[in-house]
Amino acid sequence: MNSHIRVNADKVRNLICSIFERLAVPPSDAAIAADxxxxxxxxxxxxxxxxxxxxxxxxxxxxxxxxxxTVTKITETSTTxxxxxxxxxxxxxxxxxxxxxxxxxxLSGVGIATVRRSRHFGMAAYHAMMCLPYNMIGVALTxxxxxxxxxxxxxxxMLATNPISVAAPTRNEIPFVLDxxxxxxAFSKIGAALTKGEKIPDGWxxxxxxxxxxxxxxxxxxxxxxxxxxxxDGSSHKGYGLxxxxxxxxxxxxxxxxxNMATRLPHADPKIRESSSHFFLALRVDVFRPIEExxxxxxxxxxxxxxxxxxxxxxxxxxxxxxxxxxxKNRIKYGIPYHAAxxxxxxxxxxxxxxxx
Numbered sequence: 001m002n003s004h005i006r007v008n009a010d011k012v013r014n015l016i017c018s019i020f021e022r023l024a025v026p027p028s029d030a031a032i033a034a035d036x037x038x039x040x041x042x043x044x045x046x047x048x049x050x051x052x053x054x055x056x057x058x059x060x061x062x063x064x065x066x067x068x069x070t071v072t073k074i075t076e077t078s079t080t081x082x083x084x085x086x087x088x089x090x091x092x093x094x095x096x097x098x099x100x101x102x103x104x105x106x107l108s109g110v111g112i113a114t115v116r117r118s119r120h121f122g123m124a125a126y127h128a129m130m131c132l133p134y135n136m137i138g139v140a141l142t143x144x145x146x147x148x149x150x151x152x153x154x155x156x157x158m159l160a161t162n163p164i165s166v167a168a169p170t171r172n173e174i175p176f177v178l179d180x181x182x183x184x185x186a187f188s189k190i191g192a193a194l195t196k197g198e199k200i201p202d203g204w205x206x207x208x209x210x211x212x213x214x215x216x217x218x219x220x221x222x223x224x225x226x227x228x229x230x231x232x233d234g235s236s237h238k239g240y241g242l243x244x245x246x247x248x249x250x251x252x253x254x255x256x257x258x259x260n261m262a263t264r265l266p267h268a269d270p271k272i273r274e275s276s277s278h279f280f281l282a283l284r285v286d287v288f289r290p291i292e293e294x295x296x297x298x299x300x301x302x303x304x305x306x307x308x309x310x311x312x313x314x315x316x317x318x319x320x321x322x323x324x325x326x327x328x329k330n331r332i333k334y335g336i337p338y339h340a341a342x343x344x345x346x347x348x349x350x351x352x353x354x355x356x357x
Contacts, residue, residue, distance in 0.1 A: 005343050006335030013038045015346065016050055018355035023060040024067040025089070033091040040123040041336045044327035045179070047188035048123040051342065055120060056089060057349075065089060065119060071096055079108045082254055083115045090121030090142070090276055098127045101282035102134055109287035114249065115278040116256025117271055120144060124165035125179035125324075131167060131282045132175050135291045138167045139281040141246045145274050147260040148223045149183045152232055152240045155210050157223050158260050161187050162246035167321075169285070171295035173302040177321030182243035183225045184236075190219050203230040250277035 013034045020030035033056070041049035059065035069088025073081050081100060085093040097113045104111030121127065124140045131138030141164055147157040161181040168176040185204045193200050194216040202212045205219035206226065213219045228239025251258025256277030261268060285294045302319045310317060331337075338346075350357035 003340055004337040005340055006337050007343070008335050009038055009042055009332060012041070012050065012336060015350060015355065015357065016053065019053075019057065019349055019353050020060075020067075022353040022355060023057065025060070025092075026068060029068075029089070029092045032095050033089055036091040036095065036122040036126050038336075039126050042328050042331045043123070043125070043324035044331070045123050045125070045324065047186055047192055049336075050346075051192075052120075052122075052188065053349075056091070059119075060089075069093060079104055079110050079112060081113045083113055085115050085118030085275070087117055087271060087275065088119065090118040090278065093118040094121035094127050094140070094142070094278055094280070095130065097278060098130045098138065098140065098280045098282065101280045102131060102136065105131075105136055105282040105284045106134070109284045111280075111282040113278075113280045114254040115280075116251070116254040117275045118256075118278055119276050121276065121278060123179065124163045125167065125177050125321075127280060128165040128167035128179070129175070129177060132169050134282070135169050135285055137169075137281075137283040137285060138165075139279075139283075140165045141250050141279040142276055143247050143250045143258060144276040145257045145262040146187075146223075147263070148187050148225045149227055149240070149243055150206070150224050152227060152229075152236045155206070155208065155224065156260075157225075159240075159243040159247060161225065162243040162250075164242065164246060168298060169291075169295060170298040170302065171292070173299045174319065174322050174325045176298065176302060176319060177324065179320075180228075182228055182239050182246060184228050184230050184239065185225060187223075187225060190216055190225075194220050203234075246279075249279040253279070 016034035016037060017030045020033055021027055037050045060067055066087040069086035071093055072084045074084055075082045083097055097115050101111030101113050121142050124142060127140035128138035143160045143162050147159055148161055149159040151158055161183040163181045165179040190200060199214045200216050200219055205213045206224050207213050207222055227236045227243060229236035247258040254277050257272055257275050262273050285291050305319055306317050347357050
């Protein structure tokens with residue numbers, strides 16, 4: 001880590017928030033967007049942290065991303081809503097959609113929202129975890145208009161990496177937080193390998209002839225990521241099916257973008273074609289059983305998993321969210337490690353937008 005600099009999370013958050021404000025994002029929305037990105041870095045999900053800042057700054061600067069979206073309800077019931085994100089940052093649109101789900105769940109036991117015309121919403125777990133303080137189970141799904149997954153037995157990018165996140169509360173154990181792409185790897189990890197000049201493993205990406213690729217640049221340009229499972233023998237049909245499921249609940253259900261619409265339907269409404277779609281669910285546990293009983297059962301299950309027999313050569317079993325929680329504690333105490341070259345980029349941005357570094 002000699003090439004890295006540890007930076008206080010609050011200082012990073014303030015810097016990113018200030019840059020967003022300079023780009024005409026309202027202060028309250030800028031604070032949400034900055035928090036989504038910094039929370040990813042705090043949890044060690046660096047692929048979805050401020051390293052991705054350019055994918056928000058450039059569209060805002062060029063007018064391709066709406067800094068002041070008016071999120072509207074197209075349809076609504078006591079438990080559901082279809083929202084239009086007005087081309088805004090998914091970081092903000094997603095958080096507001098989950099807030100609505102939580103409000104509905106407080107009143108009715110469940111809240112569900114599907115969103116169209118949004119953009120990349122950052123770390124999916126951020127939105128699912130919003131439910132934890134309310135003793136609710138949270139679910140967050142998303143797709144986007146950049147297909148990168150090839151179907152099982154196929155070789156044309158047809159689906160995005162379509163992540164799924166589920167968060168469930170506990171009493172003493174670390175909350176269960178699943179956050180996974182339905183591809184064998186998140187596309188941003190290929191970008192990270194490209195930045196570091198590293199090769200990528202077999203089983204991640206194939207070329208246009210279906211052969212494995214190890215060169216990160218070729219993989220980045222080709223955009224042919226395999227579904228979770230990699231091959232038919234590895235049950236890639238399961239990852240493929242999950243990716244389609246995410247597209248159904250996010251894009252098809254909302255009337256938003258899905259699959260490879262952007263390339264296959266060039267004459268479709270660009271506001272839909274070039275957007276992301278989301279799906280959120282907040283489920284109040286106590287409409288099923290007392291919350292303390294649920295938490296005790298969660299603790300029992302997760303503890304049993306961690307303490308079960310270990311495979312040869314392995315001394316620890318993790319539950320989902322455990323590694324990220326430990327990283328969070330470390331980075332809150334010691335700071336977030338950023339590569340020195342990236343810190344220089346942040347310094348340059350602070351000068352460009354005239355905000356304190």
